[in-house]
Amino acid sequence: MWTWKALKQREDGLLRPSAFRRGVVSSRASSLQLSNAKEFISLHRGAINSLEIDSTEGEGRYLLSAASDGTVAVFDTHRPTSSSTSSCASIAQHHPLFHLPRAHKFAISRALWYPVDTGLFITASFDHYVKLWDTNSTQVVLDYKLPAKVYGIAMSSIATSHSLIATATADVQVRLCDLASGAFAHTLSGHRDGVMSLEWSSSTEFVLITGGCDGAIRFWDIRRPGTFLLLDQSLSQLGTRPPLLPTPTPSNNESTSLPASSKSSSSTPILPAQKRRSHKKIQLKPPTQSSHPGMASSQNRATAHYGAVNGLRATADGFYLLSSGSDSRLRLWDIESGRNTLVNYEAMSIQTSKPIQLAVTPDSSLVFVPCLASLKAYDLWSGTTINTYRGHYESVNCCFFNAQDQELYTGSNDRQILVWSPSIPAATQIEEADSKGGITSIDQDNWSD
Amino acid sequence: MAESSQSKSGGKKRSRSESEGDPDADADAASLQSIQLENDLNFTDTAIALQMMKAQFPKLDKVVVRPFILRSQLYSSVKDRTQVDRDLESLKKEAVVRVFKLNTGKDDHAIMFMDDYLAQMENAVKRYDAKDKQLSDVFDWFKQYVIKSKTDVSISHPELCSLLSNGGDVTEKHVTLLINAGLLTCQLIDQNLYWFVIPNIGSILKGLSQGRKELLSLINRTKYKEMVLANLEKKRLRLSPLDIRFHIRDLIGSGLLKTVQSPIGLLIRLSRD
Numbered sequence: 001m002w003t004w005k006a007l008k009q010r011e012d013g014l015l016r017p018s019a020f021r022r023g024v025v026s027s028r029a030s031s032l033q034l035s036n037a038k039e040f041i042s043l044h045r046g047a048i049n050s051l052e053i054d055s056t057e058g059e060g061r062y063l064l065s066a067a068s069d070g071t072v073a074v075f076d077t078h079r080p081t082s083s084s085t086s087s088c089a090s091i092a093q094h095h096p097l098f099h100l101p102r103a104h105k106f107a108i109s110r111a112l113w114y115p116v117d118t119g120l121f122i123t124a125s126f127d128h129y130v131k132l133w134d135t136n137s138t139q140v141v142l143d144y145k146l147p148a149k150v151y152g153i154a155m156s157s158i159a160t161s162h163s164l165i166a167t168a169t170a171d172v173q174v175r176l177c178d179l180a181s182g183a184f185a186h187t188l189s190g191h192r193d194g195v196m197s198l199e200w201s202s203s204t205e206f207v208l209i210t211g212g213c214d215g216a217i218r219f220w221d222i223r224r225p226g227t228f229l230l231l232d233q234s235l236s237q238l239g240t241r242p243p244l245l246p247t248p249t250p251s252n253n254e255s256t257s258l259p260a261s262s263k264s265s266s267s268t269p270i271l272p273a274q275k276r277r278s279h280k281k282i283q284l285k286p287p288t289q290s291s292h293p294g295m296a297s298s299q300n301r302a303t304a305h306y307g308a309v310n311g312l313r314a315t316a317d318g319f320y321l322l323s324s325g326s327d328s329r330l331r332l333w334d335i336e337s338g339r340n341t342l343v344n345y346e347a348m349s350i351q352t353s354k355p356i357q358l359a360v361t362p363d364s365s366l367v368f369v370p371c372l373a374s375l376k377a378y379d380l381w382s383g384t385t386i387n388t389y390r391g392h393y394e395s396v397n398c399c400f401f402n403a404q405d406q407e408l409y410t411g412s413n414d415r416q417i418l419v420w421s422p423s424i425p426a427a428t429q430i431e432e433a434d435s436k437g438g439i440t441s442i443d444q445d446n447w448s449d
Numbered sequence: 450m451a452e453s454s455q456s457k458s459g460g461k462k463r464s465r466s467e468s469e470g471d472p473d474a475d476a477d478a479a480s481l482q483s484i485q486l487e488n489d490l491n492f493t494d495t496a497i498a499l500q501m502m503k504a505q506f507p508k509l510d511k512v513v514v515r516p517f518i519l520r521s522q523l524y525s526s527v528k529d530r531t532q533v534d535r536d537l538e539s540l541k542k543e544a545v546v547r548v549f550k551l552n553t554g555k556d557d558h559a560i561m562f563m564d565d566y567l568a569q570m571e572n573a574v575k576r577y578d579a580k581d582k583q584l585s586d587v588f589d590w591f592k593q594y595v596i597k598s599k600t601d602v603s604i605s606h607p608e609l610c611s612l613l614s615n616g617g618d619v620t621e622k623h624v625t626l627l628i629n630a631g632l633l634t635c636q637l638i639d640q641n642l643y644w645f646v647i648p649n650i651g652s653i654l655k656g657l658s659q660g661r662k663e664l665l666s667l668i669n670r671t672k673y674k675e676m677v678l679a680n681l682e683k684k685r686l687r688l689s690p691l692d693i694r695f696h697i698r699d700l701i702g703s704g705l706l707k708t709v710q711s712p713i714g715l716l717i718r719l720s721r722d
Contacts, residue, residue, distance in 0.1 A: 234601045238535045301605060301639060306556065327556050342538060344530035347704025383531050 022363065028406040028422035029361050030377070034391045035407070035421040038080070040094045045069045046107065048411030050357065051400045053077070054113040055157055060404050062097075062118055065417060066111035070104040072123055073097075074135070075417075077402065098138055104129065109150060109355065115157040122165060124150040130167055130177060144177045144184070148194070151355050154208075156200035164222070166208050168195035174210055176222065188220050190227050196310050196355050201335075203318025211309025216302065217323055217333070229338050231323075232302035233331065236340040240320075240332075240381060304340075305329060310350070313358040313367070315380075322360065322367055322380075326352035330369055332380065345369070345383040348376060357398035359408070368408060370396035375410055391418050495536035498526045499546065503562065507692040512652055513572065515565035520548075520558040521702030522695070541600050549645055550602045553658045558602070561647060567592065570632065573648035577630045587623040590616030591632065604633075606641045653690065657699075660689025664696045665705065668719050675709070675718035 006023060009015040042048065046069030053060040063075040073096035080092035104125035114120035120141070124130045126149040132142040148170035155165050163179040174188040174195055193214035201207035201219075208220045219229035237243070305325025313322045314335070321333040330345040348371040350356065359368040366377050366386060375389040375396050394413035401408050408420040499518055506516030520537075527533050537560070540546045547566050551557040561569070574588045594612045595604070604612075606624075613619045627633045631648035663686050668676055678697075686693055697717065700706040709716045 236538050238538060301642060306550075329556060342531065342534040344524075344534045346530060347702075382529070 025403075025406060026361075026363060026365055029366055029401075030386055031423050032377075032387065032389065032406075032408055032420040033423045034389070035419040036091065038092050038094065038407075038419045038421065040075050040409075040417040040419065041096070042415060042417050043073060043096060043099050044071050044415050046071070046415065047394075047397060047413035048415060048417060049108060049354070049397050050110045050112075051398045051409050051411045051417065052112055053400055053402055053409075054118045055115055056117055060402055062113070063400075063409060063417075064111050064113055064121055065411060066103075066108035066123060067415070068107035070106060070108055070125065070127075071099060071101050072103045072108065072111055072121075072133075073099040074121075077405075077407075100138055103133075104131070106149075110152050112153055112155060115155050115159070122153060122155070124153040124167065126150065128169075130165065132179065142179070142182050146175060147171050151194070151196045152198055154198050154200050156205050158202065159200075159205040161205065162222075166198050166200065166210075168198045168210060170194035172212075174198065174208070174220070186222070188222070188225075188227075190218055190220075191216065193308075196308050197312045199312045199314055199321075201318060202314045202316060209312060209314065209321065211304070211312045211323055213308040214303065215305045215307060215309060215325065217304040217309055217312070217321075219335075219338075230300050230302050231304040231321075231333055231338055231340070233304050233340050234302075235338070236342045237334060237337060238342065240334065240341050240343075242334065242337045242339065304331065304333075307352065310352070310354065311356045311358045311369075313360050315360055315364045316362045317364060320364070320380075322358060324350055324356065324358060324369060326350060330367070330378070343381065343383045345378045346385050351395050351397075354397060356396075357400065359399045359401040361401055362403045368399050368401060370399055370410070370412075372396070373412075375399055375408075389420055391420075392416065493532075493536045494527045494529075495523065495533050496540065498523055499540075499560065499562075502526070502698075503565075505694070507690075507695060509653070509690050511690065512649065514647075514650060514653060515561065515569045517549075517559045517561040517565070517647060517650075519551075519699050519702070520560060521700075522698040523560070523702065525698045525702035544597065544600065547596075547600070547645070548602055549647055551654060551657075553654050559647060559650075566647065567596075569647060569649070573631055576649075585626070586617065587613065587619070587626055588630070588632075590619075591627060603636065603642050603644050606643070609633075609643065656689040656691055657696075660686050660691060660696045661700060663688050664693065664700060665719070668706070668717065675716050677713055678708070678715040678717050681717055 006015060006020060010017060010020045040063070042065070044065070044067035046067040048065055048067050050066040052064045054062050054064070061076060061078050063077050064072070065075070066072050075094050075096050077094065081095040083090045083092050103123060104127050106125055106127040108123050108125045111121060111123045114122065119135055121133050121135060122130065123133065128146050128149055130144045130146065130150055130153060131140050133139065134141050144167075146167060146169050150167055150169050152168040153165055155163070164185055165177045165179065167175050167177060169175070172189060172191045172193060172195070174191070176185040176187070178185040188208070188210075191210065191212040191214060193212055195210050195212045198208060198210040201209060206222050208222060209217065210220065211217045217231040218227040220226075221228055304323060305327050307326030309323050309325050311324035314320070315322070319335055321335050322330060323333065324330045328348055328350045330348065332341045332343045333339065334341055348369060350369070350371060356370050360366070360380070364380055367380050368375055368377050372395050373390070373392055376385055377387040377389070378384065379386055389410070392410065392412040392414055396410050396412040399408060399410045406422055409417055410420065411417050502518045502522060503516040523533050523537070524530050537546070537548070541548055544563055546560050546562055549559045549561070551559050570592065590613045594615045595609065598612060599608070609624065610619050613623065624633075628635070631646065633643040634646050636642045636644055667684070668674060681697065682693060684693055686696065689696065697706070701708060705720060706717050707720045709718050
């Protein structure tokens with residue numbers, strides 16, 4: 001908690017600097033309000049579908065926004081372009097650094113910065129194209145034509161050996177486009193309906209997580225064909241980590257049940273649904289013979305949600321995955337065991353037609369979910385609602401949490417980008433007035449004697 | 450895709466009873482589990498809430514249905530939803546309760562105690578007289594093999610056939626008989642998957658969805674979209690055979706209504722967004 005006492009304790013060495021920093025960051029992140037110091041002037045004439053800040057080391061500064069009218073804009077979040085002065089407060093206005101009016105023919109569903117630097121950005125649209133743009137000249141460098149409308153794209157931010165863009169389309173196959181060669185690298189098939197959301201793993205550069213309109217969430221290792229893990233909502237674990245396995249004893253009874261669970265640590269884990277089918281005597285249909293463990297998963301009908309999976313977000317440490325579905329549920333999955341942790345996030349209503357963008361704070365404490373016209377912040381581990389942010393007039397599509405400044409940016413169907421910043425306590429305003437020697441606070445009189 | 454080394458029939462159930470050291474667990478297990486809750490030394494909030502709501506289930510005159518509880522009602526009575534989910538999961542695994550997915554609304558689930566469900570199933574089977582007496586063995590196989598071992602809300606066709614075949618030869622006609630008797634339903638999205646259902650519950654489900662709409666419109670018509678709980682409980686719903694407290698709990702749990710403390714008492718307000 002950021003108080004003067006904590007600052008003194010840090011000075012005296014009673015509180016470690018990293019703990020102090022964590023306390024400041026988390027208290028700022030949980031006290032967000034509609035910002036009265038900053039606003040983005042959005043020139044978009046359509047619903048804002050995607051917001052992203054570049055992930056260059058130590059400086060997340062440029063906000064890339066994409067809208068349904070096929071326009072793309074980039075904003076500088078640090079330096080305002082002008083400020084509107086009114087009698088009591090001045091709001092810093094940020095106009096876009098550039099605004100591309102006709103980037104795509106139809107709506108843009110997602111725009112991403114190139115993970116390494118801000119020299120390139122990638123946009124994906126419903127006009128079946130994924131385009132790579134050079135930021136300085138705002139020209140298209142490469143484009144990929146896909147067979148169906150593109151719902152989402154992702155690039156791995158930790159990849160060093162590949163530069164692949166994974167694309168999620170209304171077609172059942174996930175295609176990987178290679179930046180280095182300008183062609184398609186491979187396709188991943190296994191989903192039974194279109195793919196709505198996808199995300200690269202934040203711990204391994206070769207693992208891709210996709211969520212489909214059929215409600216399934218699949219994990220792919222791109223070095224091998226097929227899915228190696230399929231999340232099933234009926235497989236659950238009580239608690240955020242699975243219980244420790246009992247030590248194997250030489251008795252016969254336990255040895256039959258243990259190999260199934262201990263084999264999950266081997267390199268080819270058994271899919272959870274297969275374990276149940278193993279103890280049958282007579283079968284009407286023989287099980288499909290497959291030569292590869294990954295290929296069998298196309299028969300696996302396990303679903304993670306009862307509707308389409310329209311948002312995926314992995315936590316920064318790579319242990320947990322959040323998925324939101326059109327059945328208006330948000331689920332937290334333990335990636336390593338592949339099970340539903342059964343954390344219940346209180347009632348929400350998620351829009352069903354479009355993919356949405358979730359946001360998680362880097363210390364994995366809060367998750368921000370767009371719920372129709374408002375945005376809700378939930379505690380990640382217990383599922384209680386911490387805050388509801390109401391400010392947009394129509395449904396919110398995307399949100400992005402800027403970890404550098406602890407600000408939240410949200411974009412919605414009402415064509416606005418709103419900024420939510422930590423509420424500054426009144427004490428600092430009085431301090432500022434004293435130090436400058438002039439009267440800046442609203443409460444003070446202009447004509448005191 | 451490794452095969453487990455268990456070659457005995459009725460795999461999971463047998464191994465659990467063997468590990469408990471109880472050779473004739475079949476008949477006793479069902480009756481033991483129903484009184485297991487009462488013999489426990491410590492209760493969970495969820496278990497108490499379930500027992501309480503089962504006792505409060507309204508008496509219906511037209512249809513005979515054993516008490517069931519909606520999941521949203523549980524959320525409204527116990528504070529911590531995550532704990533409710535986890536307790537429910539462990540109760541499901543112990544086969545004390547059974548969870549069913551309903552087709553009214555987005556994510557409705559009904560919870561029924563195992564002995565209630567078995568009694569409901571018996572009533573349904575008795576009322577449904579099968580034309581072919583040989584096929585009616587499938588009901589016993591269903592009860593013995595499928596219900597005991599499969600605790601999920603749905604089951605796939607190959608698995609259903611393999612579990613039923615532990616009792617004897619299974620054909621498609623047997624599965625059709627189960628569907629006609631009202632114990633299973635085809636899923637709309639996938640022909641190969643079936644939901645478990647509570648038999649003879651159709652009219653109540655219709656009453657449920659209509660009652661919800663009626664209650665919401667009742668509160669919507671007030672000037673400030675709120676009403677005192679005491680006044681609300683006295684009203685009767687026209688379209689639903691279930692009483693109003695059932696619907697109030699259900700709507701509070703699903704987030705459409707919220708309770709507000711006031712000097713008058715508890716107010717029920719329509720929640721916006």
